[in-house]
Every structure is written in structure tokens, then in C-alpha cells.
Amino acid sequence: MFVHGGVAVLIVSVLLTLVTTWTRSNTRVWPGEVATNSLVNPIAFSVLDSVETDRRRTDAKQASPRFYVADATYLADLRAKLMGLPVAARAKVTVDEVGEELQARFGLTDTSLTLLQKYQTPDGVTPTWRESVDEFIVALWNFEPLLETLEFQRFSTTPTRRVLPPPTIETTNPKPADPQPGTDSALAATGDASAPEAAVPVADRTTATTVDRAIELVPDEMTSTVRKNLIKLARYSGFPRDAAEIVVAAIINRPGPTVLFDPASTSLAADEAAGRIADVFTEHAAGELIYARGDVLDTATIELASLVLANAIEAGGFQGTWSRVAGWLFLAFVVTVLLTGHGVTFYSRIARSTTRLVVVLLMLVGTTALASFFAVAFPRLASFGAALAISILAITLTLAYDRRIAIFAGLLGAVCITIAVGASTAYAIALLAVSSTLAFQLEEIPNRGAFVRASVVSGGVAALVLLAQGLTTIPLETVGAFTQAIVRAAFGCAGTLFAGFLMLGIMPSIEKLFDITTGLTLAELRDTRQPLLRELQSRAPGTYNHSLAVASIAENASEAIGADSRLVYVGGLYHDVGKLNKPEYFIENQGGGGNKHNKLSPAMSLLVIIGHVKDGLELAQEYGLPKSLWHFIESHHGTSLVEYFFHAAKEKAADEGGEVDEFEFRYPGPKPRTREAAILLLCDGIESATRAMGDPTPSRIESLVRRMCRRRLDDGQLDESNLTFRELRVIEDSIIKSLCAIYHSRIAYPGGREERDNREESEVLASVGTGN
Known part of the structure; x- marks a missing residue:
């Protein structure tokens, strides 16, 4: 019995120490709480400011260029049609000799037909026409591209826009291969011989050109604006006024965007821009006041307090950490020895049974662990958890043995909870008052009504003593402090009442566990x-x-x-x-x-x-x-x-x-x-x-x-x-x-x-x- 009891004492001491260490390693405050003490940073440290870092990287992404790529298919088709147009007009006297499709596409007239014949040569088109067409095609993606309305809005709201060049467009005019005058086949025969699928790959982003403006492909009623802008662009490319009208007609009659949004390049550029932004760190000096007594804590302050606590533990090193653990272990050992000695000395059932001793000691661990869990996971309900835990301990031991061991264990449980959660002495006194009240009332339980009455009375005592404890520790000059004290007392009362009704429900299990028969x-x-x-x-x-x-x-x-x-x-x-x-x-x-x-x-x-x-x-x-x-x-x-x-x-x-x-x-x-x-x-x-x-x-x-x-x-x-x-x-x-x-x-x-x-x-x- 002595050996087994000693082993049980050591194991329980270690368990209590682990519970205390875990609890002290976590913050136990909640947003909106009025701080009952001040927190000063003990050691200087820097912490990653994730919010500022993310903000800067987001700004960098938004400032990165929006990439477009020239629509090679549309541009190649347009270039082919423009290059073949003078050839199609060869030897035509009137516009009626030209096919209806060409007339519709280019809006040809007898005058424009005569004009086009000036740009033909026996081998194709004149260099002037070729150069103007090429300049116009380049301008449509490199200088002032055409965009659909939705994409135009995005284009206009982006600080930087860059366009990747299209696959190489053949500018050498091959000799026509027996074109059929007046048909689109004549245009195709004198145009680009390479299909879009056979074009060379899009150039890398270093070849992109910055574009400052674009032409919006507006609805039909606004085509005059589009036509006007395109004529300016054609004139800029070297076409005379009359020829510019013919060239622009090819786009007006069959409009389409000349550049397409390139999501891959845009995303890659945004990621690279964000990656160039270094992490932003906030420095916290030693002695910095994190929060003062009476402050109303917010989420940011609580997160900073958690960092201060974690940094202090880490900076303490092996010696600092284990010195604290050793201190808590010694206190836990003393508490465990006291409870063991009391049980073995005054209760023969405990003295004769190691199992009973272990159960009593584990109840002390469970009491501390339950209160600590609420303090860390639900700090707003800390008083509820503490009152619940200490009440369960008092009720169980009173029923299993008598009020004497229940009061003594309640005292030790209150001490353990207070040490674990870092509370004041007044908190321990309040918990002791709750457990003692229950123990005194539950020695005799003639019926369920008496059990309920004992729980209600103890709940009232819990509310009073926790309110008194709150009034002595919470700075009442802060707005909301008195309300916080009342709420904490109410939660303590609720915890005691809940413990009473819970134990009333599981009474048969308690009787079987401890081999007892209660008054009920x-x-x-x-x-x-x-x-x-x-x-x-x-x-x-x-x-x-x-x-x-x-x-x-x-x-x-x-x-x-x-x-x-x-x-x-x-x-x-x-x-x-x-x-x-x-x-x-x-x-x-x-x-x-x-x-x-x-x-x-x-x-x-x-x-x-x-x-x-x-x-x-x-x-x-x-x-x-x-x-x-x-x-x-x-x-x-x-x-x-x-x-x-x-x-x-x-x-x-x-x-x-x-x-x-x-x-x-x-x-x-x-x-x-x-x-x-x-x-x-x-x-x-x-x-x-x-x-x-x-x-x-x-x-x-x-x-x-x-x-x-x-x-x-x-x-x-x-x-x-x-x-x-x-x-x-x-x-x-x-x-x-x-x-x-x-x-x-x-x-x-x-x-x-x-x-x-x-x-x-x-x-x-x-x-x-x-x-x-």
C-alpha cells in the first residue's frame, strides 16, 4: 500500500503540474474584459505584422501590370484582307464588278475602287500600302487596341497595362496564286500564308509593350465614335483620308477585340510583385505596456498578449522553463501528500484500498483540469467552470465519505485552481466557500428536494462570494466593470446549480463507483x-x-x-x-x-x-x-x-x-x-x-x-x-x-x-x- 500510494502521489503530482503548465502557457482573457492587472513586455522581440504585410502585398498585386496578348487570329485575318484588297480591285471598272461580299465588308464605291487601284502592282500591292497596313495592324495591338466594353472598364481602372506581341505575322507579300477576281479567295491568296495555329509562341513578358489607351467597342449607336478613333489610328499608320475610310470599314463591319486578357501572365506578374515585398515586422521593446489595469481588452491586444506570453516562455530557455515547472511540481506534490495523508489517516476505506486513494487523487486532478479548460477555452465562462469543478468535487466526496474530507479536498482544489489559472487569493476563498457550503448541506440527503435545495443555497453563496471577489479585483472606475463582476458571479452561480443537477442525475453511477448508498x-x-x-x-x-x-x-x-x-x-x-x-x-x-x-x-x-x-x-x-x-x-x-x-x-x-x-x-x-x-x-x-x-x-x-x-x-x-x-x-x-x-x-x-x-x-x- 505504501509503495503503490507513493507511486500514485508522484503520478498525480505530475498530472497537476502538466495541467498548470498548459494553463499558464495560454492567455485567459476575452475581448471586452476589463483587465484586472497590467501586462508589461518583459523581453524585447519582433513579431511579423501579417496584416501590414498582406496589405502591402495586396497593393503590389493591384499595382502590377494587367497583361494582354494580341489576338493573332483576328489580326492575321484582318491583315490578309487588307493586303488582298487592291489586288481584288484590279481591272475593275465599276464597283458592280466586285463581289457583294467585298462591297459589304469594305463599303466600296466607284471612287474607292479607283483609289485602291492606285496601290496595286503587277506583283501585288505597293510598298506604301504594305507598310501602312503593317503599321495599322501593329497599332491595333501595340498603340490603341480594341476591347469589349467589360474588358475596357477593367483596362481603364488598371494603373499599368501591357500587351504581349502576337506570333510573327508574315509581311512579305507572296505572288497571288491565280486568284479569282472579286472573291474573298483573292484576298486570302494575297494575304498571310501561315495559319494562327502555326505561329510562333507568344513572346515572354519582357517583350511586352506598355499601352496607355484603348478603343472601346461600343454598341451600334456609338459606332461613329469608334469609327472616328479608328480613322485617326489609320491616318497615324500612313493611310490617306479616303483609304483610311476603306480600311476602317473592314473593322466596323466585322468588329472584334484585337487583344485578349492573359490571366496566366497577369497572375504570375502579380505573384512576383507580391513576392518582392519583404515581411513587415513590428518591434516590441522590453518594458512596453501591453495593457493596463482597467483597460477594456480587444482582440488585437489579446493576440499581442499571447505573443508576449509565448515569447517570454521561449526566451526563458531551458533553465527558466524548468525552474517554473519544478516549482509547480513541488506545490502539486505538497497538495497531493496533504490529501493522501488526510484520507489515509481518517478513512479506513481509503487506507485499505489503493484504488480508492487513486480515485480521490484523480478527482483533484479532474477538478483542476476542468476549471483550467474553461479558463483557457472559454475565459468568459471561467467562473462557471471553476464553480462547476469544485462543486462536483465537494458533492462526490461528501456522498462517498463525509463532509470533513469534502471540505479539506475543496480547500486543496481551490488552491490548485487558483495556482493554475493565476487568480487571486480571494478567488480561492470564494471557491472554498462554495465547496464548504455544499459539504455542510449534503451530509444528510433525505430526499431529492433536499439535494436541490442544497444546490440552490450553494449557488446563492457562489454568486455572493464571487461578486465580492470581483468587487475587490476589478477596477470599478472602468465603464462596464461592475457589470462584468455581476456576470462573473452569475456564471459561478450557474456552475454550482448545474453541478447539483448533474450530480443528481448521475447519482447511481457515483454510488457504484464508490460502493456507497446515498440518502436518496x-x-x-x-x-x-x-x-x-x-x-x-x-x-x-x-x-x-x-x-x-x-x-x-x-x-x-x-x-x-x-x-x-x-x-x-x-x-x-x-x-x-x-x-x-x-x-x-x-x-x-x-x-x-x-x-x-x-x-x-x-x-x-x-x-x-x-x-x-x-x-x-x-x-x-x-x-x-x-x-x-x-x-x-x-x-x-x-x-x-x-x-x-x-x-x-x-x-x-x-x-x-x-x-x-x-x-x-x-x-x-x-x-x-x-x-x-x-x-x-x-x-x-x-x-x-x-x-x-x-x-x-x-x-x-x-x-x-x-x-x-x-x-x-x-x-x-x-x-x-x-x-x-x-x-x-x-x-x-x-x-x-x-x-x-x-x-x-x-x-x-x-x-x-x-x-x-x-x-x-x-x-x-x-x-x-x-x-x-
Whole structure:
């Protein structure tokens, strides 16, 4: 036990230290909180300003060029048509000789037809026309491109626009290959011979040209503006006024953008621009005030406080970090040793069971961990979590043991929580007040209403003490500080109430975990409408009435010495349930009829009598009675002698010349191991004997009680019960008082006193010896 307990203490100390270390490594404030203390940066550090860095990189992306690429397909087609136009006009006298398609595309007239014939040569077109066409094509993407309305708006709102050149457009005019005059085939034959798919790849971004303006392809009603701008561009490219009209008509009649948006190049350029922006760092000097007491904290301040805390931990290095951890470990060890020593010294159940000790210690860890979790994850609800944790600890230990260990553990739990969350001494006092209030009220829980009442009262205490704690720590001069104190107190009250209702719901699990029976369960079990008691009342009414009397007498005796009277009473109700299997073999159920044992040998009668103990345990398990009641059933006779059948067997053996071993006629036990079970053993036998008395006067009752208690003591039945002689005397007095109140003097039997006394002695012996 010592070794196992020592290991448990060390492990729990480490767990408490881990909880404290984790909690202290995180900030425990929330946006809108009024700071109760100031935070000063202990060590200079720089931190990445992600917001400013992102802003600058976003600006760089927005300032990066928007890339376009010349539409090689459209431009090549347009160039081919323009290069073939003079050839198509060769040898034409009137415009009617030109195909309708050409007329529609270029808006040709007889005058324009004559003009075009000036730019033809036997081999194709004149150099002037070729140069003008090439200049015009280049200008359409390099100088003033054509754009659709939506893209034109984007173009206009972008600071920098750059256009990538198209694939190389062939400017050498090949000799026409027998064109058919007046058709588009003539234009195609004199135009660019290379298809767009066969063009060379787009040049890299270093070859892009910056473009300052563009021409918007507006709806039809505004084509005059587009025409005007295009004519200017054509004139700029070297076309005379008349020729410019013809060239522009080719675009007006079949409009299309001359450049296309290049998302890949634009995105790549934006990423490169953002990548050239270096990270922006904010410097925080040592001694810088992060926030002052009374400040209302915002998200940015809390994030900065987290960085200060993390940097301080990191800068502390191995020595600084482990020195703090060592300090917390020592404090945790002291707290754990104190709780262990208290439990082992004053509670034999803990001293005998390492498991119970470990459970109690782990409850301390769980209490600290739960409060710490709320402080870190939900700092606004920190008081709720702390009140919830300390209340669960107090309720559980009060129910499992008593208020003394609950108060002591509550004190240590309050200390652990305060250390973990870095709170003030007033916070620990507030938590101790909550746990102590619960412990004092929950020592006796006769019903669920009492449990709820205790939770409500404790919740009120939690609200008051946490409000007082808040008023002493929160700077009330700050707007909203008083409201914060009230809200914190309200959350503490809610945590206590929630703990009460939670524990009320999981009470059966607590009882199984600690092998206890609470007052709530006992209150339910003493209800005579319980199935097992109804069965006993129906099938064994004599035993039922005997059980009621024993329970009442034992309850009074328990109260007299400060034992658990509720448990004794319920134990008295159920101690003889084993007689249900053969009720007619027990004298109190025979109702004046024949005695079943007259037809049995003493040995067989003995088996029936002592069998009711084993049968009682089986029924207790079948009906789900708590284990705490099993001991009353198995020990209410201890290892006492079944005297009546022992003497009967002894007389029979004497007649037959044999001997009987007294050990064979004793109950199998065990002997009572608690004061409550010992009280029940005494009351069971004494009540049966008193009931058998013909004239139970007070003096005779007192004599009987003293004599039977002495016999049980001398027989060793009380050796394991921890009863003292003083307590035994008090029990005797209480039993005498109860019996005198139950039984009254009766009319004397006819005949002499000696005859009456002998008859009564025989009845008493029969009653006690037959297992009542």
C-alpha cells in the first residue's frame, strides 16, 4: 500500500503540474474584459505584422501590370484582307464588278475602287500600302487596341497595362496564286500564308509593350465614335483620308477585340510583385505596456498578449522553463501528500484500498483540469467552470465519505485552481466557500428536494462570494466593470446549480463507483411499496412486522452513538428477506399453527434456518439492492450458535450415544464489520427475545438486553465492528428505551411465579434459538 500510494502521489503530482503548465502557457482573457492587472513586455522581440504585410502585398498585386496578348487570329485575318484588297480591285471598272461580299465588308464605291487601284502592282500591292497596313495592324495591338466594353472598364481602372506581341505575322507579300477576281479567295491568296495555329509562341513578358489607351467597342449607336478613333489610328499608320475610310470599314463591319486578357501572365506578374515585398515586422521593446489595469481588452491586444506570453516562455530557455515547472511540481506534490495523508489517516476505506486513494487523487486532478479548460477555452465562462469543478468535487466526496474530507479536498482544489489559472487569493476563498457550503448541506440527503435545495443555497453563496471577489479585483472606475463582476458571479452561480443537477442525475453511477448508498437511495428503499418489501409483507407478514420493529429500534440506537441511522433502518427492513423462500419454517410466520420443524431432524432444521442468510443475499442481488445492504443480510446473525437446534441435536445424540460439534450449529457469518451491522445484530436477537416474553416489564426488558448484549460480546460477535464499550452501553440504553415504549406489561399468567418464569424462559430460548 505504501509503495503503490507513493507511486500514485508522484503520478498525480505530475498530472497537476502538466495541467498548470498548459494553463499558464495560454492567455485567459476575452475581448471586452476589463483587465484586472497590467501586462508589461518583459523581453524585447519582433513579431511579423501579417496584416501590414498582406496589405502591402495586396497593393503590389493591384499595382502590377494587367497583361494582354494580341489576338493573332483576328489580326492575321484582318491583315490578309487588307493586303488582298487592291489586288481584288484590279481591272475593275465599276464597283458592280466586285463581289457583294467585298462591297459589304469594305463599303466600296466607284471612287474607292479607283483609289485602291492606285496601290496595286503587277506583283501585288505597293510598298506604301504594305507598310501602312503593317503599321495599322501593329497599332491595333501595340498603340490603341480594341476591347469589349467589360474588358475596357477593367483596362481603364488598371494603373499599368501591357500587351504581349502576337506570333510573327508574315509581311512579305507572296505572288497571288491565280486568284479569282472579286472573291474573298483573292484576298486570302494575297494575304498571310501561315495559319494562327502555326505561329510562333507568344513572346515572354519582357517583350511586352506598355499601352496607355484603348478603343472601346461600343454598341451600334456609338459606332461613329469608334469609327472616328479608328480613322485617326489609320491616318497615324500612313493611310490617306479616303483609304483610311476603306480600311476602317473592314473593322466596323466585322468588329472584334484585337487583344485578349492573359490571366496566366497577369497572375504570375502579380505573384512576383507580391513576392518582392519583404515581411513587415513590428518591434516590441522590453518594458512596453501591453495593457493596463482597467483597460477594456480587444482582440488585437489579446493576440499581442499571447505573443508576449509565448515569447517570454521561449526566451526563458531551458533553465527558466524548468525552474517554473519544478516549482509547480513541488506545490502539486505538497497538495497531493496533504490529501493522501488526510484520507489515509481518517478513512479506513481509503487506507485499505489503493484504488480508492487513486480515485480521490484523480478527482483533484479532474477538478483542476476542468476549471483550467474553461479558463483557457472559454475565459468568459471561467467562473462557471471553476464553480462547476469544485462543486462536483465537494458533492462526490461528501456522498462517498463525509463532509470533513469534502471540505479539506475543496480547500486543496481551490488552491490548485487558483495556482493554475493565476487568480487571486480571494478567488480561492470564494471557491472554498462554495465547496464548504455544499459539504455542510449534503451530509444528510433525505430526499431529492433536499439535494436541490442544497444546490440552490450553494449557488446563492457562489454568486455572493464571487461578486465580492470581483468587487475587490476589478477596477470599478472602468465603464462596464461592475457589470462584468455581476456576470462573473452569475456564471459561478450557474456552475454550482448545474453541478447539483448533474450530480443528481448521475447519482447511481457515483454510488457504484464508490460502493456507497446515498440518502436518496435509502429514502427510496425504505418505501414500503418497494417490490421486495411488498412480497415480504404478503408472504411473510410476521417477518415483515419483526423487520419493522428491528429497523425502528436499530435506527434509534444508531442515532444515539452517531452511526448512520438511515442505513441501519433500511438494513433492518431487508435483513430477513431470505425467509421468503420458506416463511412457514420461522416461528413468527406460523400463526399458532403446527411447527414444521417437529417433522425434521435438528440437522435438517438447521439447514433451513441458516439457509435464509444465503437466500437473502441471492434475493438482494436479484432485486438490485445496494451492496451496502448485503452486509446486513449476511451478518445479522454473525457466527452465533443456533442454540435451540443445537441442544435438540445434543439430546438426540446423547440418547444415541454420540456427540455433536458446536461449530456445526453456528451461522457461517461473517461477523459484523461495521457499527451499523453490529447494532442490527443486537437489535434482531433482542427484539425476538422480548417478543417472546410473557410479561415484558421495564426491569425484565433491561435485564434481558444487558444479558444478551453481554452474551454477544463474550461470543466474539462484536470483535470486528469497532464498537467501543461506551458505545455499547449507549446502545443498550437506547434499545431498552425503545423496547419499553413498544411492549407494555400484560396480565400475569395463572399459577406461581416460578412456573411462569420457566415458561417464559423456554419461549425466549425457542424464539432466539430458531433463528429470529
